[in-house]
Amino acid sequence: MNLEELDNKTLYCSHCNATMSDNDKFCGHCGMPLVPEKVGKERRVVYLIVAFYAFFLLHTIVSFFIYEEEITLTRELWVEGIFILSTIIFCLMDWKRILALFTAQGVPLWAWGISILFPIVTGFSVYYGMDVINSFLEVEDNNVFWEYFTYENPVLWAMIFYVLIPPIFEELAFRGFLFNQLRLLLNPTVTIIATAVLFALVHFSFVSMLWIFPFGMALGYLRFRFKTLWLGMIIHFIHNLIVVSLDYYYFDSTFFYEDLIF
Structure with missing residues (x-):
């Protein structure tokens, strides 16, 4: 009141x-x-942030156990569908300010160049760097096509689930809704760091946090600096496209079938 x-x-x-x-x-x-009205508004923002993170953390944990049991196209459609729907619901609570982030006004040419060159560097660096780290830690390399090769049109589904959905809806969720809410309470630096931390945690992989956190920091800075989601979406898209393309290039379908039979 x-x-x-x-x-x-x-x-x-x-x-x-x-x-x-x-x-x-x-x-x-x-x-x-x-x-006081200001206290009431701040309290609502805190509730939204807690609800956002609690939901997406729960979604990540449930998804982890679902995929541990068995990965099927139907299950993946349900998991991704819930993620997309929940992101849309949260964004509708702040739709005017999020809609304003779909602008290219004031973005210089060099920033567009960075949004193309930066993910090329990160895509190859992360792919081969994680391969070295996984080998050192004796962690099995998880090629995405080990999951999708039994699907009809595996490349199409890999592109949808890894290349299209994350750049659009993760950027909407973290650099859109969450960033907007945190910015009402925190200064830009803390907001960028906090968003990157939450972004890394919901990926539920300690090893991957080594690159996801700084990657999220870069995306957060660009979102703050230029007040747009386009740069982050482009970077996210190109990065994931390179990783999935390399997975496809190195995937040995013959070995897959031999392993399946024997």
Whole structure:
């Protein structure tokens, strides 16, 4: 609840419209606590941030156990569908400010160049760098086509689930909704860091956090610097496209079938 000031001296309870003193903590007429409007708005923002992160963390954990049991196209469609729908619902709560991020106005040519060159560097660096790290840690390399090769049109589904959906909806969720909410409470630097941390955590991979966190920092900075989601979406798209393309290039379908049979 908040106080409404209708003139320079008199304050009114916004719940019952009773006359109040500026020193009152509770309304003498209805007994409701008097919460300043700013505090009420900040509290709502905190609730939204907590709800956002709790939901996406739960979604990540549930998805992990679903995929541990068995990966099927139907299950993946359900998991991705829930992710897309929930992202849209959160974004609708702040749709005007998110819609304003779909602009290219004021973005210099060099920034567009970076959005193309940067993911080329990260795509190849992350792919081969993670291969070295996985070998050192004796962690099995998880080629995406080990999951999708039994699907009809595996390349199409890999492109949809890895190359199209994440750049659009992860950027909407983290650099759109979450960034907007955190920015109402925190300064730009802390907002960029906090968004990158949450972005890395929901990917649910300790090893991958080595590159996902700085990657998220870069995307967050560009979103703040140029007030647009386009650069982040382009970077995210090209990076994922390179990783999936390399997975396809190195995937040995003959070995897959031999392993399946024996």
